[in-house]
Amino acid sequence: MGETISLRQRRRKLVNKMGGKALWSLERFVDKTSKVPTTPFIDPSTFPWTKMLEANWKDIRTEVDRILGSLEHVPNFQDISRDQKALTTDNNWKTFFLYGFGYKAEKNAEQCPRTVELIEQVPGMTTAFFSILKPGKHIPEHRGVYKGFIRYHMGLKVPAEKENCRIRVHDQYAHWEEGKSMMFDDTYLHEVWNDTGETRVVLFMDIIRPLYFPMNLVNLVLINMVKRTAFIQDAKKNQEAWEESYQRVTEQQ
Numbered sequence: 001m002g003e004t005i006s007l008r009q010r011r012r013k014l015v016n017k018m019g020g021k022a023l024w025s026l027e028r029f030v031d032k033t034s035k036v037p038t039t040p041f042i043d044p045s046t047f048p049w050t051k052m053l054e055a056n057w058k059d060i061r062t063e064v065d066r067i068l069g070s071l072e073h074v075p076n077f078q079d080i081s082r083d084q085k086a087l088t089t090d091n092n093w094k095t096f097f098l099y100g101f102g103y104k105a106e107k108n109a110e111q112c113p114r115t116v117e118l119i120e121q122v123p124g125m126t127t128a129f130f131s132i133l134k135p136g137k138h139i140p141e142h143r144g145v146y147k148g149f150i151r152y153h154m155g156l157k158v159p160a161e162k163e164n165c166r167i168r169v170h171d172q173y174a175h176w177e178e179g180k181s182m183m184f185d186d187t188y189l190h191e192v193w194n195d196t197g198e199t200r201v202v203l204f205m206d207i208i209r210p211l212y213f214p215m216n217l218v219n220l221v222l223i224n225m226v227k228r229t230a231f232i233q234d235a236k237k238n239q240e241a242w243e244e245s246y247q248r249v250t251e252q253q
Contacts, residue, residue, distance in 0.1 A: 023145060023146040023148075023222065023226075024146075026218075026222070027146070027147040027187065029215055029218075030147040030148055030209065030211065030215065030219070031147070032215075033211045033212040033215040033216075034209055034210070034211055034212075035209075035210040035211060035212060036150070036209065036210055038147070038185060039185065040169040040170040040171075040172050040184055040185060040188045041169060041172055041174065041182070041183065041184045041185075042150060042183040042184060042185065043183075044152075044181035044182065044183050046183075047183070047207075049121065049122050049123065050152075050154075050181040050183075052118070052121065053118060053119075053122070053154055053181065053203070054154070054179055054180065054181060056114075056118055057154060057156065057178070057179040058179070059114045059115070059118070060112075060114065060115045060118065060154075060156060060203060061156050061157070061178075062114075063111070063112040063113075063114060063115050064130055064156050064157065064201055066111070067096050067111070067112075067130065068132075068157075068199070068201070070246075070249065070250055071094060071132070073245070073246050073249045073250070074094040074095070074096050074132065074246070075094065075095060075238075075242045075246075076088070076090075076091055076093060076094060076095070077093045077094070077095045078093075079238065079242065080095060080097065080100075080235050080238045080239050080242065081231075081234075081235040081238070082234065082235075082238070083231060086142075087139055087140060087142055088139065090137075091134075092133065092134040092135075092136065092137040093131070093132070093133055093134075093137055093139065094131075094132035094134070095129050095130070095131060095132070096108060096112075096129055096130040096132070097127075097128075097129040097239050098112060098115065098116055098119065098128045098129055098130075099119070099125065099126065099127055099128040099129070100127055100129070100232070100235060100236060100239060101126055101127055101223075101226070101227050101232045101235075101236075102126050102127075102223075102227055103227075103232075103236050103239075105239055105240075105243055106243070107243040107244070107246070107247050108243055108246070111250070115203070119203075119205065122205065122207060123207070123208075124207040124208035124209075124210070125205055125206075125207050126149070126206050126207065126208060126223065127204075127205060127206040128203070128204070128205045128206075129204050130156070130201055130202070130203060130204070131153075131201070131202050131203075131204040132199060132200070132201050133165075133192070133194040133199065133200045133201075134194070134199055135194060135196055135197045135198060135199065136194065136195070137192075137193075137194045138191075138192070138193050138194075139191060139192040139193075140191060141189050141190070141191040142189070142190065142191075143186065143187050143188065143189050143190070144185075144186030144187045145226075146187070146222070146226070147185065147187045147209065148208065148209050148211075148219040148222060148223060149186070149206040149207065149208060149209055150183055150184075150185065150206070150207050150208075150209050151183065151184050151185070151186040151204075151205070151206055152181065152182070152183050152203075152204070152205040152206070152207060153176065153181070153182040153183075153184075153202040153203065153204055153205075154179070154180065154181050154182070154202060154203040155176035155177050155178045155179065155180055155182075155201075155202055156178065156201045156202055156203055157178070157198075157199060157200060157201035158175075158176045158177060158178045158200060159194070159196035159197075159198035159199075159200055160196075160198065161195075161196045161198075162175045162176065162177070163175055164193070164194075164195040164196050165193065165194045165195065165196050165198075165200050166192070166193055167182075167184075167190060167191070167192045167193075168190060168191045168192075169184045169185070169186075169188050169189075169190040170188040170189060170190070176200065176202060182202075208220070208223065
């Protein structure tokens with residue numbers, strides 16, 4: 001049995017590695033056809049909807065505060081996506097998913113109706129969750145899977161020592177501000193630190209990068225293919241199981 005699991009894990013790693021290389025080989029075409037900058041950080045004002053989210057950030061924060069009240073029942077990132085164990089193995093990076101690669105987390109969404117109402121207005125949104133970093137958490141250097149997405153963060157709960165809660169993308173550093181948007185290309189190597197005694201929470205989204213024809217269609221086909229891989233389907237199953245558990249616990253409180 002152990003050998004079977006081991007073989008399955010090795011095969012999955014090989015498939016993920018091969019798939020990643022195939023996606024990376026297309027990134028030069030994404031660079032050439034992107035309608036927005038391909039720099040490490042991207043000015044949020046490039047996307048008009050960021051102002052809509054910022055104008056309503058306190059509504060989202062209200063829903064986050066309720067989740068933080070039962071944080072011990074919120075899953076770690078690696079509990080949802082087992083492949084994240086290369087980045088984190090402790091209990092200090094919690095994730096409360098609302099959407100994952102286009103799949104809606106229905107029960108979690110019921111807990112955050114206002115947030116879901118807002119994020120569903122974002123063009124090209126595929127993934128959305130609350131990313132919660134406990135004090136002292138460090139996420140090591142890594143890169144995203146594919147340049148066909150752009151990453152969005154909005155600060156919801158930022159430590160008072162905000163300069164000590166920071167992100168590096170390529171060779172540039174930034175820190176979060178409550179109610180303010182941050183956008184970056186996660187295919188640059190990036191790293192995160194929360195060197196404070198407080199918890200940091202951001203609204204984390206991946207949106208489909210706007211591309212010129214015909215690469216925009218190729219991008220959609222690739223994203224739909226990735227959506228059906230074991231990497232995503234396993235995470236979907238884990239998320240659904242955690243939602244059931246979380247709902248039972250919160251109903252008893």
